[in-house]
Amino acid sequence: MASPTITIPPYTQRQEFPSIMTDITAPETAAAPPSLPPLHVLLAAPRGFCAGVDRAIQIVEVALQKFGAPVYVRHEIVHNRFVVESLEAKGAVFVKELDEVPDDRPVVFSAHGVPKAIPAEAQRRNMIYVDATCPLVSKVHREAERHHESGRAIVLIGHAGHPEVVGTIGQLPDGAVHLVETVEDVATLTVADPENLAFATQTTLSVDDTGAIVDALRDRFPNIAGPKREDICYATTNRQAAVKQIAPKADALLVLGAPNSSNSVRLVEVARGHGCTRAMLVQRAAQIDWPRLDKIRTLGITAGASAPEVLVDEVLTALRERFTVTVEEVVTATENVVFKLPRVLAAE
Numbered sequence: 001m002a003s004p005t006i007t008i009p010p011y012t013q014r015q016e017f018p019s020i021m022t023d024i025t026a027p028e029t030a031a032a033p034p035s036l037p038p039l040h041v042l043l044a045a046p047r048g049f050c051a052g053v054d055r056a057i058q059i060v061e062v063a064l065q066k067f068g069a070p071v072y073v074r075h076e077i078v079h080n081r082f083v084v085e086s087l088e089a090k091g092a093v094f095v096k097e098l099d100e101v102p103d104d105r106p107v108v109f110s111a112h113g114v115p116k117a118i119p120a121e122a123q124r125r126n127m128i129y130v131d132a133t134c135p136l137v138s139k140v141h142r143e144a145e146r147h148h149e150s151g152r153a154i155v156l157i158g159h160a161g162h163p164e165v166v167g168t169i170g171q172l173p174d175g176a177v178h179l180v181e182t183v184e185d186v187a188t189l190t191v192a193d194p195e196n197l198a199f200a201t202q203t204t205l206s207v208d209d210t211g212a213i214v215d216a217l218r219d220r221f222p223n224i225a226g227p228k229r230e231d232i233c234y235a236t237t238n239r240q241a242a243v244k245q246i247a248p249k250a251d252a253l254l255v256l257g258a259p260n261s262s263n264s265v266r267l268v269e270v271a272r273g274h275g276c277t278r279a280m281l282v283q284r285a286a287q288i289d290w291p292r293l294d295k296i297r298t299l300g301i302t303a304g305a306s307a308p309e310v311l312v313d314e315v316l317t318a319l320r321e322r323f324t325v326t327v328e329e330v331v332t333a334t335e336n337v338v339f340k341l342p343r344v345l346a347a348e
Contacts, residue, residue, distance in 0.1 A: 043327055059132040060087050108131075239263065242330065243255075
């Protein structure tokens, strides 16, 4: 609020208002806050949730509305602790195996897919179960089954132990699927009939690395069958393409995602492979290694397919406390894919 203006006739200033003249002083000028260093943020688009993740989360939320809490979920519905904890707060209970679920409560299977034995056991126990497997993962399952029925052995490109890989291998009898993770694995692969092979891929791999492995398979097994295009999903492909666009221009790059999220880890690798050596995976703003961002002027930001946009907003807020931030969204693709919910959740 401005100081009041006092108008005093010139001839009375000193004689009649001496105390006022001595008490009225110019307001102190507040010290200017220290200027924050500038930071230009290159915000990748698309980023964050894909259609399969969005569908899986909706499945748990709608199941809670339809059946009431608790609704059990086998494994993390998607690989993101923020999402899991948010669903837990609404009444979801996450378990490792089906035997932890009571017979009389519904159970949801995660977006990564499950071996055939899991829904078979749920059916045997007359349980209500909802399969939240991403439709693009289910497509890989159907491809593998079709090739197996045609008498072909399956070569699966993927990461050992990843839930999606476990689920895909579990669609077929033991020994029907050979797993390869690298080009070197292709060189040592032993199969019974080299003329009767087909390949499939995990949906969240590096596009470039997978292409090299497919080339190695075709070189060694010229008659190997495969999908018309690799099974890597549209969201994985698009997010990697966006990172390739911004990585060469960024002094550092943050990927919002979990360490057990395959697609998020691949984004870090892609960024480093395309010129941004200071690419880092963080789950929340609180995990940012601020000294590593010292003196940078351009920062890339993206989010894995299971990371919600609220975590990106959280990071931008933290950045604005330390920098004068300008944001440029770098759009490399537009996504409009939507997957329907399972029929079991349809309104009655």
